[in-house]
Amino acid sequence: MSLAIIGGTGALDLFDVREERRVDTPYGRPSAALAGIRVGGLDGWFLARHGRPHRLPPHRVNYRANIDALHRVGVERIIAINAVGSMDSNAGPGALVVPDQLIDYTWGRAHSFSDDDISPLRHIEFAEPFAGPTRAALLAAAERAGVSCADGGCVAVTQGPRLETAAEVRRMARDGASLVGMTTMPEASLAREAGMDYASLCVVANAAAGLDEEPISEEAIHEVLAGAMGRVRSILAAFERP
Numbered sequence: 531m532s533l534a535i536i537g538g539t540g541a542l543d544l545f546d547v548r549e550e551r552r553v554d555t556p557y558g559r560p561s562a563a564l565a566g567i568r569v570g571g572l573d574g575w576f577l578a579r580h581g582r583p584h585r586l587p588p589h590r591v592n593y594r595a596n597i598d599a600l601h602r603v604g605v606e607r608i609i610a611i612n613a614v615g616s617m618d619s620n621a622g623p624g625a626l627v628v629p630d631q632l633i634d635y636t637w638g639r640a641h642s643f644s645d646d647d648i649s650p651l652r653h654i655e656f657a658e659p660f661a662g663p664t665r666a667a668l669l670a671a672a673e674r675a676g677v678s679c680a681d682g683g684c685v686a687v688t689q690g691p692r693l694e695t696a697a698e699v700r701r702m703a704r705d706g707a708s709l710v711g712m713t714t715m716p717e718a719s720l721a722r723e724a725g726m727d728y729a730s731l732c733v734v735a736n737a738a739a740g741l742d743e744e745p746i747s748e749e750a751i752h753e754v755l756a757g758a759m760g761r762v763r764s765i766l767a768a769f770e771r772p
């Protein structure tokens with residue numbers, strides 16, 4: 531079993547890198563070279579979703595190249611780290627949540643490998659987008675590490691890079707979302723199309739737009755994310771093969 535970590539905003543330097551591998555794909559270049567790492571007791575790969583240095587906005591990430599590159603090096607399980615805003619007053623800035631559902635509000639992203647008349651047309655089953663054993667193994671790792679991490683939540687995935695309006699957040703909350711981020715889709719469904727098990731570890735950076743008296747500040751987001759990375763690292767260090 532080979533595991534990959536896809537790191538988002540604030541999650542660039544979680545691991546010691548043992549080797550770097552540049553992988554080309556029919557969809558173009560992934561966001562960065564794949565970095566060979568150890569995750570807990572396992573060999574794995576780390577991919578910086580927004581590039582190294584951080585430069586690609588969520589709507590410009592080549593999600594297909596990223597997932598295809600990981601597939602080519604034999605990855606079967608992915609843990610994605612996603613920065614999010616929260617609509618849940620029990621999950622404030624700094625909270626960690628492993629979601630069990632998502633709603634996709636993105637548009638215009640190359641979102642499927644079934645995208646021409648040559649590739650097989652697949653209608654993947656996606657009722658439970660984080661259904662596999664990696665999600666449970668992630669929660670078990672958090673428990674072993676003694677790091678508090680909520681089990682369950684619904685991520686609304688927006689196009690970005692702007693943050694949401696207060697009315698958009700109210701609508702997403704009415705729709706049933708408890709978190710809002712910009713990168714879980716199409717990453718999660720592409721992983722499913724490629725036959726890989728995908729789990730997400732959401733790091734709450736801020737209360738979603740309109741829910742706090744103060745406007746959301748990018749500086750505060752980066753500070754909160756930086757403060758949470760020690761706990762993210764502890765969870766991943768405790769990860770065991772599901």
Ligand code: HPA
Nearest residue numbers: 613614615710711712735
């Ligand atoms: N909305 C969308 N994406 C995010 C947010 C947010 O409030 N915070 C961090 N990533």
